[in-house]
Amino acid sequence: MLTCKEFLAELSDFLDERTDTEIRSKLEKHIAECPNCWVICDTTKKTISVYKGMKSCAVPEDVHSRLMAALERKMAAASVAKK
Template identity: 70%
Template structure:
């Protein structure tokens, strides 16, 4: 029988769906009977989903223009070598 600790240990792979069918079946049977582990799996899945939807940070125009100027200097210096 799987314990809650065993379940937690496999939680990441379970949520990433990267487990073999036999262990997956065991985990699914555990959460169908253990409300605590069901809640943990559900709220961890939601945590991952929320962060997946985060947008990248736009680079401010002044930071971008400094980056491009520094690169141009670097490229020019390399071409002289």
């Protein structure tokens, strides 16, 4: 049977379904027999789930305006250089 440390080392790949069949069955056997690792696996899965798609904060309007103004200056300079 895998040790808990070995289980943890494979946890990310297990949750991302990137382990091969043989390792996957060993990991499944481990969590079936180890309550602590079952909890870690379940709560890590939920951790990923609650963060998935978390919105980024809107960029403050003044920051966005400065970015657009800098871009306009850049475009104007590029247009002058082409003439």
